[in-house]
Amino acid sequence: MRDLTDRQRQIVDHAIEMIGEGGLSGLTMRRLSERLGVTEPALYRHFENKTAILAAMLGVLEAETYERLPFDQTATPDALAAHFDRLFALLTERPALATVVFLDEFATTDPELKSMVSELLAKNRERLATAFSAMRTHGLDGAVPVGATPPSSIPDPDSLATLLLGGVRLVVREWRLDGCRWDLAERGRRLVAALTTTMSGAAGAIGA
Amino acid sequence: MRDLTDRQRQIVDHAIEMIGEGGLSGLTMRRLSERLGVTEPALYRHFENKTAILAAMLGVLEAETYERLPFDQTATPDALAAHFDRLFALLTERPALATVVFLDEFATTDPELKSMVSELLAKNRERLATAFSAMRTHGLDGAVPVGATPPSSIPDPDSLATLLLGGVRLVVREWRLDGCRWDLAERGRRLVAALTTTMSGAAGAIGA
Amino acid sequence: MRDLTDRQRQIVDHAIEMIGEGGLSGLTMRRLSERLGVTEPALYRHFENKTAILAAMLGVLEAETYERLPFDQTATPDALAAHFDRLFALLTERPALATVVFLDEFATTDPELKSMVSELLAKNRERLATAFSAMRTHGLDGAVPVGATPPSSIPDPDSLATLLLGGVRLVVREWRLDGCRWDLAERGRRLVAALTTTMSGAAGAIGA
Amino acid sequence: MRDLTDRQRQIVDHAIEMIGEGGLSGLTMRRLSERLGVTEPALYRHFENKTAILAAMLGVLEAETYERLPFDQTATPDALAAHFDRLFALLTERPALATVVFLDEFATTDPELKSMVSELLAKNRERLATAFSAMRTHGLDGAVPVGATPPSSIPDPDSLATLLLGGVRLVVREWRLDGCRWDLAERGRRLVAALTTTMSGAAGAIGA
DNA sequence: AATGAATGAGACTTCATTCAT
């Protein structure tokens, strides 16, 4: 994903906002150009396609999400919670992202974008799964010395990752559907806690 | 709107299939009529407009999903697992539903549909939440006598419901994105198990 | 080429006329629809594509040209002359055809049409070549009895066909470029005569 | 307009190549500028507009064709054959010219170009006609002394010129349509021979 | 109950060209 020019970045930003407001179908070249105060053909000087705009958007999202939400080296429940706290804060601050980040509509529209979304999704889940794997190895508090018996009761990291990511997606989605009227951060924190405390209980049971 | 005629039901069925193939944007009145072997105006004999078709579709989905997937009275982890097993079987058998059931695209298109989707989603989650509540009250095996101390380590039923529902949605979504090429039932079972066994561990720790 | 409906035929006729006036680039869906007194989308009820219209046009041209210009069984110079007389009369009567019949622009626009044009051209030339072959076999007046030595001085039928067809095409083209201001039939007759009399002379020389 | 600058010449050359590849509609200012490695406005430094480029192109073609294909003073069949041999060699070497040289599409686009094409065509034909006239006067081998009775069987020089030029154009066109896959020189030689030998036969018959 | 024909709005895209820098 080559670096975007200022204008390109501007276009992408407006596109995100528009999708936030009216979904993917709310983003048309015409309306996008109007919002930028130019005519439609002007957009084509900066992007080859509408698809190119969407692709750039995915790139920006990936960069922004990953850079603004770096994953802690130490994979503890607290680190996880902090990570998602930052995510919820970001989405609260810029709700349009909430529509776009979890954008599965893309999948049906353009085959080219389909794989991009697919990959992005997979990468997200793998990062989480890796974190859960680490917890299994080093203990939930990261304190288990190397070589010690892992608390094997922590199950299938992949499934845990799917549960957490899916849960987060769902809560964000409901928040959007409800017009962002309630406190996403609070509800989200409870969600993440629900998983991590359950795990703590389970791990503690064995560790005891 | 209730009690669809045969023809209406036929239309809705084809619509489901078409959305399964090409997403919401893959469903056009033209293509729908072609698939039914009639012309477009014919559709308007049976439904007022496209929105009405989608609304009817949601109704059918609700009925079909809920009727074919009755919730067991006994809210035990096993009952949950069985429930979702049935869901995965249904989706494997008729993959088009996988696209439609979790259709959030709807939200952006039509305000009328938006609330329908919202409600459907909420109802789903509440049913699950109720189940988790019951587990908290009666123990995971449903054997805790009324009045006994609940295993309080089972957290926030709403969050658990969101995690499970979200996780299921996500796994189904990935399955579709991958072209339904892997075994949804197997992967899904692992997912549900991941949550219930974690809960068992936690509950057991305290109960012991 | 399935039979065209009345409306389709109407569209094709107007298309021919428009190409006659402004070349292939003079034919736009917008202008075509305007001339028919309808809006653009109406055209798409009758033809899938602009290409489909052009293809139908080629079909009509082939039919009309070949049916209105049947080739005499007896392949004599006079028959040839008569044939082309009919062609020149047809073009004079409906000059738009002159632009379309020899339309090579098609070749560059649409790969699908390219082969249609190619074939049409080849068929035309082959018919002529067959006629020249017959002359070689049966004599220019068709009177040489079977088995007699052919007047071998009549050369390469294919080349003769190319010369004649090419000459006719060129004269028609010049006529169009000059705004159809001179007598195509007269000039065309001289052209055909130039070839056939030359052949007569040559054949006579040997036959003598 | 005369005496193109280096840059102008470069532009025209690329334009020829592009028309060769995609027809007149394959030549756009955008693509032309891309191929030259500059932006569009740069082209307007060198030519007033697209028409000017095409006009310059016609000029170049005329010059190049006529200069590289000088007409022999002696108008004999052999000289004609040699002339066209050189033409076929030129086209084989640079097939793009084949599309451009006989470019009648031009006629429909721009009235200014229309007359240029018309004139070019006429000049071509007249040169040939003059040659045929000379043959009529001086005999096919150029040996008939001035004042002798011309072999009157050689008909209408104008028509002969049209036949030959038209035939050549057609054979070149078919060669292009077939993707330049066969030997143009060989096929072209046969074509020219077909006319000249026919004439020889006819003339010989009388001359004898 | 269905069709044939049409429509208004609007989708994405391309073209030749211009203007300030």
Place this chain on the structure above:
DNA sequence: CATGAATGAAGTCTCATTCAT
């Protein structure tokens, strides 16, 4: 001499919908 940014006009095509029959 060239660019970056933009434009007006126009291109083909699709969509949901309507109306007379």
